[in-house]
Amino acid sequence: MWQRREFRRFPIDKLKIDRSFINDLTTSADAATIVQAIISLAHSLRLKVVAEGVETAEQLALLREIGCDQFQGFYCSAAVPPSEIEKFIRSNADAVLLRDQMASEVTQSKLAVLGRR
Secondary structure, three states: OOOHHHHHOOOOOEEEEOHHHHHOOOOOHHHHHHHHHHHHHHHHOOOEEEEEOOOOHHHHHHHHHOOOOEEEOOOOOOOOOHHHHHHHHHHHHHHHHHHHHHHOOOOOOHHHHHHOO
């Protein structure tokens, strides 16, 4: 019988949500419900959640609203080689901060709209 304590023996501290769920996040109530359930389950296991494939401010705003901890995707940047990471961070810190602030100002939850359908 599989038990939670067996799962916790693995050195896991993050759970990544596949981009296939994120692609439909703002257009499908089912996808939004699944993502919200994944986040809830991960948090109940004390795991951080990373959404991959985030490409729009709308996706990011909804993920933040439902409690996603981190994201990755072209909304932030294309892939950057390890040797160029420091340069990227230094040259883009202000732009990323501004973009994040703008994304958090989305006023209406797409999830609420989808739930009314």
